[in-house]
Amino acid sequence: MGRKTKSKSIVNSSDQQLTSQLIDDSDWIYPQLANQSIRSLIVTLIIIYYFIYLGNYSLIVSLVSNSVKLISGRGSCSIVIPSSWSKLFHPPVNCSKCETIKEIIEVTNITSEQFESRFAYSMEPLIIRGAIKSNWKALDVFSLKFFQQLYLSTINSDHNQYRCQFFPYSTSYKSLIQALQSIPDQVNYNQSTPWYIGWSNCDPRITSILRQFYHKPQFLPINSEDSRLDWIFMGTPGYGAPMHIDNVGYPSWQAQIKGTKKWILEPPLDCYLNCKRFEVTINPGDIIVLDTNKWFHGTQIVGDELSITIGSEYD
Template sequence: MQSNSKEKRILQFRLRQIQKRALEKGLQVRVLKRFNYICFVENKRSESLYLTLIITGGTIILLLLISFGIQYALSCRCLLPLNYLVWEVARPLADCSYCANVTKPIILWNVTRHSFKPYAYSSKPIIVKNSVTHWSAIKYFSYYMFKRLYEATSGSYESLEGCQFLNFKTDLFSLKEVFSMSNARVRNEPGEKPWYVGWGNCHSEILQKVRKYYSIPDFLPEDAEYPATENIFFGYEIGAVMHLDYIPRLMWQGQVRGRKNWIIAPVPECEHECQRIEYYVEPGDVVLLDTRLWYHSTSIPKGQFSITVQSEYG
């Protein structure tokens, strides 16, 4: 009897230690209270006590693992890039006037800075046709041009640490992997997996060289603020999945090669008032969109290779 009593006290002590560690890790007290009776079991058979302790200990450990798993998921860029889930939950409700009665993008031709002024900070989707056809990027930008540039520049891949790289639904997880693909996959030959990636061009030497091939669209406001770098997106078929951008400014994107299809949709609270829209852009076009308010996805027509230059203004 004394042996059983001693054994029970040891088990109760161990359980209290588990509970203490659980509380230190953030488990709520009310959850533990549901199991407190185990520490005060009297006149129970030892087999029952063992079984109850095992089940309870396992439950506490499971709850801790779930808690840690959620915290990890919310902080892990690979699972939820840039904490999109947290940002979406914290996003303020939108005023649906931004999308009310919008059924197609505004299409502009022969735009000057003056004629663009009424549209400059609009939340409506806009396509400015043939506005960057003078970019030499349209002639020279290619997968192999960027590959040669990054491989010839010292520290080019290291410069991407802490800089945005988006692999979308592609099984490539760094720019170095992108530039290590077989020629067959680069050309998206039959039997090869399509690919599509984007990255922030953060290496100052490379940025200086590629900016010789394009410029900020000259119709954008002269007094607007622009980020220090631009993003490059290229690849086949896949495009970006439906998402919002959590950025401080409006987005512009110049289509350098290929055609790109866009699908945009209002935020959930405006679905009763606004509608989904589909459109496409062609080489030389610039698409403008408030991607903080419009959910958007993109895709590239089968067989076409798309390259775009993207940035912000505001």
């Protein structure tokens, strides 16, 4: 079974932008409004409200400036926004898929048949506790130093040579190579400057090495095809990913290798009044399965250890 893996996109990403004709995407919101300027203004106000919720004030300033120009006749009906904002203007979500979810199910063992029948392609999150404690060498091998040695010895030291996606989040790093070259391998992370980064691994040389230390989770559907694209997230206590939604095309799993991470799940905007918000803590050896295309999610590293997670998509 063939598959095409989409690049990961998050709503707060500042490095992936395009010019989007918002008024063309908002016909389903207010079709009775014929005046394009008014319609564009309404859409802008919706976005401003949403980014106040996310705490992204720099983008709000840009939106307000554009709206003023639009009203005065000096602006255009298109504005520069992150590509993944298209998620804000999709047709309404079927909220019945999350209305019945009252808690996040946690199990210690599950068969591929049980997983496929209820969790694999639904909107229901799942936690498998201790899923990888006995058969993944990654639990003992993966560390900051491991990734520094692996990437810096495999990839050209010129950070522009590594073309896979990199998420600096709140750090100032411009690339994965720069981050791995700059981050000190400190023992006490509570006394160092906090940081959190994430990246995809699209280099087949590194993939062949990484897959020696972990493998496709046994509970995934038998006929599903696991992506060859690894997603790795690493950081120190107190940091994590801000609330966002992905655009990767498939559900995904993420294994906690080191440290402890708290996940905060928010329902789609359409279902905010109908569906519950959840928080769950993932410990070393646990796996979380989540359709990150449907759930807004944020993370926070808790405890006093470096957090390392690795995951992938499945179809």
